[in-house]
Amino acid sequence: MRLLQRYQNWLHVVGWAVFIGLPFLMFPGYVWSRSVLLSFGVTKVIEDVLLIVFFYVNLWFLTPTFLQQRNLRRFVLGLLLAFGVVLAIDLLVLNLFPPNFPQPPSGAGMGQGRHHWPGPPPANYILGIRVDVGRLTSTVVSFGFVGLLGSLIAFSQHHDRVREAQQQMTLEKVSAELAMLKLQVSPHFLFNTLNNIRWLARQKSDQTEEAIVTLSQLLRYMIYRAQHDKVPLRQELDHLADYVALQQMRLKPNQSVTFTHEGDIDSYDIEPLLFIPFVENAFKYGLHSQQASQIDIRLSVVGDTLTFFAENPMFEQPRPDDVPMDSGIGILNVEKRLALHYPNRHTLQINPEADRFRVILTLQLHHDEVALHRH
Structure with a gap:
């Protein structure tokens, strides 16, 4: 546990690097082009940054506040508000940078080759806003995963703080009890000793x-x-x-x-x-x-x-x-x-x-x- 706390900053950096970079490593070779990186890459990075921001908002504010106040309604409303903000910005970015995937070359279709790329995702419009169902599903899953991870870490940190506080209270209680015991010894000891000196004085x-x-x-x-x-x-x-x-x-x-x-x-x-x-x-x-x-x-x-x-x-x-x-x-x-x-x-x-x-x-x-x- 102490080792994890010591290197937790590096763990965060490595974890987010894997989280952002892993989807790019799964791309088939023909997808790597400037237009794809400009469309999909920019939108993916912006979405990941939003999820990272939400992760730390949840880790440092939403879940700790819930653990302190035990207000489930406020916690759920905070999560819904955060999800709404992430979804709104994600849709805005999707419309500003629509995906531009190339068609797969011949022989790279379903069941052929090592990779399969379905081609450009279908475009759906709701109230004039471009909506990508697959991307929306990915955003919901990613949001849930990041939120759950942040809450679990916050719960773990809260548990450690409570345990440390209890241990500190126990130590303080023991120290106070020991101090009181020593104070009890001193009057008892002095009382007996003064009786002895009084006996000597009476004997002159x-x-x-x-x-x-x-x-x-x-x-x-x-x-x-x-x-x-x-x-x-x-x-x-x-x-x-x-x-x-x-x-x-x-x-x-x-x-x-x-x-x-x-x-x-x-x-x-x-x-x-x-x-x-x-x-x-x-x-x-x-x-x-x-x-x-x-x-x-x-x-x-x-x-x-x-x-x-x-x-x-x-x-x-x-x-x-x-x-x-x-x-x-x-x-x-x-x-x-x-x-x-x-x-x-x-x-x-x-x-x-x-x-x-x-x-x-x-x-x-x-x-x-x-x-x-x-x-």
Whole structure:
């Protein structure tokens, strides 16, 4: 389809050249004379030019107007008006340049020789106007063929435009939805982090100032980097490391967290803020004030496959009335964004067990996601 669009001008030129020249190639040799070319040739070329003009009027105006307004009556009237103009000019030219065909030589009659030429067409007059029945039939057939061809092309172009518009609307809808999902992540993330800093402030911890500095780094990343469609995987992991460091400030001796990564993390870009909701939930539900708590977060890149793993202990589940309204909103957003950005290229396993909660996210990274921000 793109190849046809690229060379459509040449296709039009070649098509019309064949349309105009083909009848001349069918002439028998004895017809080629100056008088025939002057009579038949001029009238034929003028008729073809009229049909070409009608073709583009139909292609660019009549059929597109019908497709937009769905007014069949106006479309039919336009076709009849165009046919009347073509027929009137054709009759005028026929009377100004009457055909002057020579008689076939002996031996070139019906059934003899390769070609048959009937001789001069019979002249019919209606109201003093010369009418050639054969030529009139040819004009009607040619007009119908050209009109049908122009309408089919116009229908095809209209269908392509509608499809492109629908695809553009879909892309814009997806972009708007992704932007909204990111906006939903940011308040949820900020709310949880501010709660942590408030907890440090109540404890009058010396780490409060450091926590505020770390929070500023997290916000800077969210504002200036995470608004891009893709970010370097290294920067995303640095963002996770800052968040883990912020959470570690309030851990008790019986609570611990491990955060490791391996593989070629400097060679790929990734959709931002995909992992942070799982890490948030691990800290939110995986820590207990009295019982030992171990949170394990790992990420690896092997070839084009990225695997993210998060595991935390599960303690007594809160009652439904105690669950905050925003609980789980981050994970729901991640699931939607994965479906939009990595369709058929991801698997997400969320496995709640009796005493453990495990998340395994696998992404198939494409070569076009190789990072352009290498340091």
